[in-house]
Structures are given as C-alpha cells and as structure tokens.
Amino acid sequence: MTSKSPSPPRACALVGPFAAGKTSLLEAMLFACGATGRQGRIKDGTTTGDASPEARARLMSVEPNIAGAEYLGEKWTFIDCPGSVEFQQDSYNALMVADVAVVVCEPDPARAVMVAPVLKFLDEHKVPHLLFVNKIDAAGTRLKETLEALQAVSDRPLVMREIPIREGDSVTGYIDLVSERAYTYRPGQPSAVIKIPDALKGEESAARQEMLEHLADFDDHLMEELLEDIQPPADEVYADLGKDLAGDLIVPVFFGSAENDGGIHRLLKALRHDAPGPAATAARLGIKADGAPLATVFKTVHAAHTGKLSFSRVWRGEFADNQSLEAGRIGGLYLMTGGTPAKVAKVGMGDVCAFGRLDSVSTGQAIGAADAGMAGWPAPLPPLFAFALEAEKKGDDVKLTGAIAKLAEEDPSLSLDHGEFGEQVLRGQGEIHLQVAIERLKSRFNMGVVTRKPTVPYKETIRKSTSVHGRHKKQSGGHGQFGDIHIDIAPLPRGSGFKFVDKIVGGVVPRQYIPSVEEGVADFLRQGPFGFPVVDLQVTLTSGSYHAVDSSDMAFKTAARIAMSEGMPQCEPVLLEPILAVEISVPAEFTAKAQRIVSGRRGQILGYDAKAGWQGWDTVSAYLPQAEMDDLIVELRSLTMGVGTFSWTFDHLQEISGRVADKVVEQRKEVLANA
Template sequence: MTARTPSAPRAAALVGPFASGKTTLLEALLFACGAIPRKGRVRDGATVGDAGPEARARQISVEPNFATASYLGESWCFIDCPGSVEFQQEAINILGVVDAAVVVCEPDPARAVMVGPMLRQLQERGIPHLLFINKVDGPGPRLAETLEALQAVSERPLLLREVPIREGETVTGYVDLVSERAYRYRPGQASDLIRVPDAIGGEKGVARQDLLEHLADFDDELMEALLEDVQPPPADIYQDLARDLADNLIVPVFFGSAEADGGIRRLLKALRHDVPGPEATARRLGIAAEGPALAQICKTVHAPHTGKLSYARVWRGSFADNQSLGGGRLSGLYLPAPTGPAKTARVGLGELAAFGRLETLATGGLIAPEPVPPLPWPAPLGPLFALALAAEKKGDDVKLAGALTKLCEEDPSLVLEHSDFGELVLRGQGEIHLMVAIERLKSRFNLGVTARKPTVPYRETIRKATTIHGRHKKQSGGHGQFGDVTLDIAPRPRGAGFEFRETVVGGVVPRHYIPAVEQGVTDYLVRGPLGFPVVDLSVTLTQGSYHAVDSSDMAFKTAARIAMTEGMPQCEPVLLEPVLLVEIAVPNDCTAKAQRIVTGRRGQLLGYDAKADWRGWDQVNAYLPQAEMDDLIVELRSLTMGVGTFAWKFDHLQEVNGRVAEKVIEARREALAED
C-alpha cells in the first residue's frame, strides 16, 4: 500500500444532544493525541472544554471549545459545540467552517429523536458527518435497537463500521467490518489485536454484507462484484467509504466510551482516513482555489485581556501577524491549544486561528487583504424568549447597552431591542440562554442587572365618535398663551392606523398653527386613557379661534392635548392585545401535545400538516396572544424532549375584554404610578 500524503490541517466539530458526552470525548481525543498528559472530568471542573465560569457552574457547554492536536503527524482542530438547544447557534456557526462533524449520542433508543434536528441540518448543508454512539460500556439496549431508532431520524443510510465484542453486558472491544480484525479496548492505550471471537462470526458476516450492499448503491463495480459473489479488497472499500462520506451519501457509525477511552483511537483513525481536507471543503462551499488569502470567521469573542478575537478558518493562502488587511492591520494571531490561545506568527491553509482586533468584521465575514465578495452564511435563529433588563446602578444604562451589543456580536441568536415602553429587551433561545448572558454581564463587564418579563405591547382604540372642544388660555403678564380647537374624534377600521385631517374655513385657525394641533394630538396618542398607545382612529380639526398676540404653536399644541384628554374617555376606549401567527414544529407523536398547549393559552388553532420535507414531523399553525408567549418554548421543549420549536410573527391586534382586560389595565396603572 502506498504511503499516504499528509493532509493540510483539518477541523471537526463535535455535535449532539445535551449530556451525550461531547466535552468528555474532546478530552479523550486530546489525550489519545498526546495533547494533554491526563484526562480531566466534567464533574470535577477540570476539562479543557467548558472552562468558563458559566459552563462549569451548570456543567454544560455554553460556547464552542477549540483545541488543536496532532495525530499520526497530521494536525486537527476539534471544536466541542454546545449540545443544549438554547446554544445551538454556536454549533450552526461552527459547522460553516469544518470539514466534518462527529455526531455524539447515547445508546438509548428513546433519545434518538433528540439527534434528528442536528442530522437534518447536516444533511441539508451537505456537511460530511459520522456518528459516535457513546457510553456503550454499561448495561443497556443492544446496539441494533439504537441503530434502528437513529435510522428513523436520518435521511442518509447509517452504516455500522464495526460490531461490538461483549463480555456479559459490557462492551470490551470491536470487530472492524472492513479489515475483519478484532480489537480489545485498553483504557488510555491503543487497543490490542485479538482473534475474532467464534460467537461473533455470524453477526460480523451479516453486518459486513449490509455495509457492502449500501456502498454498492453508489458504486456499480462493487455491485457487480457482490452479484458475482466476489469479495472486494479492503482498499477499495476504504476508498468507497471516504468518497461517499465526502459526498454526504452515507453516515458511518462508530461506538465506544469517551469516559473509559473505548473506541477513541478507532474514531481518530476513521477521521484521519475518511474526512476530506480543507481544499475539498472549500470547493463544497463554492470557494475558488485561486485568489488572495482568505479566511472566514465562525466565532467572535470579546476577551478581557486581548480584546476582540475573531476565530476563523483559512481557506486560501496564509496570514501573518501585523499584516495589513483592507485598510486595517491584524493585531495578534493565536492558535487554540488545550492550555488556551497560543500566539503564533503565521497561519496557513486549513488552520483555524483567532485573529486579533478585526473590529469591523462580524461572524460569517471574510478576512482578506483586499475586498472580496461575501460567501453565504446561515441566518441567525429567531428569538423564542425575552427579558427586559435594567442596570442595578443608576447611570450604567449606556454601559449596559454597549456590553449587550458585544454579547449580541458574539452570539447572533441574541437580539437587543428598545421597546415602545422604554425597556431594554434581550431576546434569545430560552431562559438559560439569557441567564448566561446576564452572568457574563457581571463577570466580564462588572454590570449587575435586574430582569423581568417585558411589557406586552398592548394598544387601545375607541368604539364611538365624539366632538370635543379644547382651550388653553393663560395670562401671566406680557404675552399670554391662547389656543382654541374643536376636534372630531372617530374610530377607524382595525389596522387602518391614525389619520389627522382639518376642515377649518375662514382662517379661524391660521394655517401655520395646524401642524402644532396635529403634534398635540399625536403626543397624546402615546398614552391613552387606559395607559397604552392609541391606534386606529381619526381626528379632524373643524373649528377654533386664535389671538393675534397670545397664540403660538405651543398654545395650540396644548389645546389639542386638552381636547384629546377630555374627549377620549367619552369614546368608549377598548384594550387591544397583539396576536401572533405561530408555527410550531414537533415530531408527529407530539402533535396533540402541541395543540393542547395552544388551546391552554387562549390560542386559536388554524390546523396542522406534515412539515415540508421533514419526515416524521408536523407543523401546527395557530394564533396566540403575545401575552401568552413568555414561557411557551419552555413548556414546548419539556413535552418534546427538547426538540420542539416555533417561529412567530405579529399578525393582528385583537380586542380583549372581561377579567383579562381588567387585570392588564390595573397592572398598567400601578406601573405608571410607580414611575
């Protein structure tokens, strides 16, 4: 067999559901590569990944963990991505620059549904991926049951690359289905080559034939060989596996135990032989091989000591520290290492490095010495949960807004808004997502904040019309103030908005004062008699009078406000609540649960149907009052093993009466009294 040409540095993402063991797998991979002298444990807070205080406090990954290592003379960057659905934006961004993903899952068939959304994303984006079934060293379901459940959520065929050797209920090794060699695990060391156990011979033969038949679906020569009962040489099978993986046609499946070092080196060898290099990945992404040096940012971090760091994958050429880049200058280059970012003078093709102080570039952006056209990048996830934040210390409001802007730059699934009610609203993927952001405000920026539910953007309107007279007259020596108006106030159809008109004749209100009347009306509409902005009405200026000396813009503006203040309560004001169009996506065995959630929140079901191009999933469409949305994602995830989600948009305003309206109005009056 000819010697293998070493690949340029490659990158692999570790993805999968929460608690599947990705951080432990990263630790095991680094240990097997010799990058760390011993393995740390998550429960001890001693792992390379999850080094931040927020991650260690919760024992979950809340940001990607980068680490470089070398295996058999080839360089790798492994990125442990958060498994919690609340931090999935991090995984989405990282997947944009890796050569392959290792999907880590547990051997429990009941949890297979949790892997489905990630498998689907990888399939849609054409990213080569392998499956690693972790934690097989304990008693539990047979691998065949787990594989069957996983195949139900994968559009690509899952091809078992090995079969387990068991002693009782414990997996102690494996038989490779291509080389047909058997190995026994040795914790912390390479596995021992052993004779294939007699008891496993039949299982091995069936599994190997299944592997070959699936590969033959994409290889006519292999199909002919199998039909003629000719066994192909291992080299041809390995070649088919690597090609089909790169083409996103198959998903090779491995198993082991990251905690006990079982199957780790087998996984490393598969990555080394089968995963395409950065040149092939660049072609997949539509990046030309020729051109100026090019790197793409996959993660932005505002670090306390180094400032802004942009983690980026190099697709072409090389970059040197202090290099000029499109009008700016690169200030610092770092390679991610187990002990933290390590300064380096130059990075080249395939390397994933941190670029210092690229202030104008965001995640997904391109680093180049000259302007280049942008490359496609996935849109941020839509927000699902919100909190209104306020600085604990008076005078920290500007500092708070600046810190939140930096956190939103780090994580594009965080969205910062200024509400109609003067609130600073942070939206994200869930309660934990936002609580981690709040903790970072304290740990990084020394900003304490208070958090509460945002004010629902209720509106009010009127049911009947009235005519009202408003006069402002004040004499205090010298020029006085005089403005006099008569207004017709009338309701308009829902959604028609506000309209101001004037029908004055004979100059009873001079033309140059009419804009001030309109301004007085619109100023009032910010807060109507129920305490909320007023919509869907018309106001017509019909009559008035003025004084040649004492009239002014301010006087007419005040007169208009007086008229509105006195007239609006006569118009039968009514509360309007915002209603959203919500599209809930769930596995189809959870559809009835999703419908009950809607009806239990004063929602109106519009129907449901199979989710387009998503096997085994339904989409439930409904109208839901915005007031009922604050913890919808929490309940939905709890009923769907964390995989249910939704999209929403404002649809219409709807009149609300009775006890619900009374409670809202009373709460608003109390809030205004406190202000």
C-alpha cells in the same frame, strides 16, 4: 489498508444533544493523541474545555471548546460544540468550517429524535459526518433499536462500521467490518487484536454484507462484484467509505465510551483515513483554490487580556503576525495547543487559528482576499425569548449598549432592540442563553443589570364617535393663553392608525395653529385612558375661535389635549392586544402536545401540516396573544425533548375585555405611578 500520505491540518467538530458526552469525548481524544497528560473529567472540573465560570457552574458547554492535537503525525483541530439548543448558533457556525463532524448520541432509542435538528443542518449544508454512539457500556444499551430510531431521523443511510463484542452486559470490544478483525478495548492505549468470537461470525458476515450493499448504491463496480459473489478488496471498500463520507452520501456509525476510553483510537483512525481535507471543504463552500491568502471567521471572542480574537479557518495561503491587511494589522496569531492558545509567527492552509485585534471583521466574514465567496453561511437564529433590562447604575446605558454589542458580535443569535415603551430588550434563544449573557456582562464588563419581562405593546382604540369642545383660557398678566376648538372623534377600521382631518373654513382657527392642534391630539394619543397608545381613529377639526393677542401654538396644543381628555371616555375606549402568527415545529409524536400548549395560552389553532423537508415532523399554525409568548419556548422544549421550536410574526390587534383586560390596565397604572 495502504499507507496514507500526510494530510494538511484538518478540523473536526463534535456535535450532538446536551448530555450526550461530547466534552468527555474531546477529553478522551486529546488524551489519546497525547495532547494532554490525563483525561479531564467534567464532574471534577478538570476538562480542557468548559473552562469559563458560566460553563463550570452549569456543567455544560456554553461556547465552542477548541483544541489542537496530533494523531499519527497529522495535525487536527477539534471543536467541541455546545449541545444545548440555546447555543446552537455557535455550533452551526463552527460546522461550516469543519472538514467532518462527529455526531455524538446516547444508545437510547427514545432520545434519537434529539439528533434530528443537527442531522438536518449537516445534510442541508452537505457537511460530511459520522455517528459515535457514546456510553455503549451503560447497562441496558439497545444498539440495534437505537440505530433504527436514528435512521428514522437521518436523511442519509447509516452504515455500521463495526459491531460490538459483549461479555454479559458489558461491551468489551468490536469487530471491524472492513478488515474483519476483532479488537478488545485497553483503556489508555490502542485496542488489541483478538480472534473473532465464533458466536459472532454469522452476525459479522451479515453486517458486513449490509455495509457493502449500502456502498454499492453509489458504486456500480462494487455492485457488480456483489452480484457475482466476489469479495471486494479492503482497499476498494476503504476508498468507497472515504469518497461517500466526503460526498455526504452515507453516515458511518461507530460506538464506544468516552468516559472509559472505549473505541476512541478506532474513531481517530477512521477520521484520519476517511475525513476529507481543507481543500475539499473549501470547494464544498465555493471557495476558489487559487488566489490571495483567505480565512473565514467562525467565532469572535472579546478576551480580557488579548482584546478581540477572531477564530478562523485558513483556506489558502499563509498569514503572518503583524501582517497588514485591508481589515487592519494582525495583532497576534494563536493556535490552540491542547486547549491553550499558543502564539505563533504564521499560519497556513487548514489551520484553525485566532487572529488578534482585527476589529473590523465579524463572524462569517473573510480575512485576506476580497473574493470571500462562501456559500450558505447560517443566518442569525430568530429570537425566541426576551428580557427587558437596564443598568443597575444610572448613566450606564451607553456602556451597557456597547457591552451587549460585543456579546452579540460573539454570538449573532443575541440581539438588543428598543421596545415601544423605551425599554432595552435583550433577545435570544432561551432563558439560560440570556442568563449566561447577563453573567458575562457582569464578569467581563463589570455591568450589573436589572431584568424583567418586556412590556407587551398593548394599544387602545374606540368603538363610538363623539363631538367635543376643548377650550384653554388663562390670564396671568401681560399676554394670556387662549385656544378654542371643536373636534369630532370617530373610530377607523383596524390597522388604519391615526388620521387628522382639517375642516376649518372662514379662518375661525388661523392656519398657523392647525398643526399645533394635530400635535396636541397626537401627544394625547401616546397614552390613552388605559395608559397605552391609541390607534385606529380619526380626529376632525371642525370649528373654533382665537384671540388676536393671547392665542399661540402652545394654547391650541393644550386645547387639543383638553378636548381629547374629555372626548375619549365618551367613545367607549377598548383595549387591544397584539396577536402573533406562530408556526410551531415538532416531531409528529408531539403534535398533540403542541396543540394543547396553544389552547392553554388563549391561542387559536389554525391547523397543522407536515413540515416541508422534515420527515416525521409537523408544523402547527396558530394565533397567539403576545402576552402569552413569554415562556413558550421553555414549555415547548420541556415537552418535546428539547427539539420543538417556533417562528412568529406580528399579525393583528384584537380587542380584549373582562378580567384579562382589567388586570392589564391595573398593572399599567402601577407601572406609570412608579415611573
């Protein structure tokens, strides 16, 4: 292989399913680069990343771990992304600024489907990526079957770069398919060259030919060489590998053991020689090469001592500490040395850095130049789980809203909205996602909260019409109160809402009091006989009377409430529950399970079809009561190895009766009694 001129600083994201070993791989890579003095272990709590209390408590990443290192004289930033699907917003944002991604997976064909969502994202955004099959030293590994299963979920061809050398059940080294050299693992140092075992020469030759044929699909000259039985020079093969990787045409495959330092130097060397640099990444994202200094924020953190930090990738030019920008003055510049922030005077092209105190800049936005044109930044993921919450201390509602706004700025897949019953509803990607947010409210902002299930926005309506008389008369010395009306109450078609009709003639109710009648009716409809808002009915004011002295707006408003209170029970009130249109996305082998989930939640299956653009996936369409959506994502993920998901929109209101309705009304009465 020819020598390679040094590259500008590059960024590599480590992604993959939960428990695949990404954080262990980060530790191994940092140790191999000499950035750390020893390899950290998750079980010992000595890792560079996952240092937050929330991550330590769960033995899992709950935010990106960013660490800088040098390998063979070149600078790298490694971004270890959370494996849990509940924190994938951070992963997607980090992938957008990475030059290359290493997809980490286990050598278990049954778990290959867990890699499908991230592979789909990488291909949709044309992010160059390679596969690292971790834990290859585990007993009973089935590398060939694993690769077949992984190819079934990858739109791009998987290209083996090496084959394993085994001694019994252990993998002790590998044969590089380009250089055709064999190596044995030496923990703590680079692998040593050994002779290719005779028993593997045939397997190596076949695997190398398969690799070359994959590359020839994108190189006519290489195809001609193969057809003429000419062995291409190694430099040509390396050039094709780098070009095809950068174009997201192939997915090179490596293997090893992060825990036991197997294959780590091989992976680092492949990244060094094949991964594109920041200029190619900027071009992929539609960022011009020329112009004023430009960086893109991919992660925001509100730190206790430094204030707001905007973790960013620099695409062009230089930034200096204290520099004045349109977004404000830079209040500190930091590079990650190992996993520790180190303050620096300036940063340049390719650097992954943190800008301090640029309060007006959000995740996904540009710093510096106005021509921020970055193509396809991921939209915030739609919410799948929710808690209603309130501050433990009364009067802290404003403080709570501000604290959650900061957390949502850090993670755009978190959101806060106000429910129909005055609740503050925190929405996110799952139960753990929201639990972590609540723990951060306490640890960072000293905000204790009480949580509960959000109130389902039931409604009420009527089935029958009636006419009713409402009179309010009160004499208490001086001016009294007098309001007298006759109204008709009638049902309307579903979705019509509330309609008020004035049919007063002859001035029996003066014009100035008619709006008060409507206001009184509307006030009553906010909480009907069952305790929920009343919809889909028409109230017609037909007649009434007044007193020249004692009538008032308040008197007619009260008369309207009296009339509605007497009339509604005569109209056969009925409870309505919100029904959502839900689309559940799962691998085809889980379609039947998804349908059983719908049926078990009082849902109506509308059908299923192949998911557009997702080979081997289905979409199940259904109607589901909103009351049954509370833990849907939890059950769906547990039955689909974590990859099932859904989207939803409100569709219609539907009558419910019997035990379900009785239970809802009883619970609502308890809530109102305790309010």
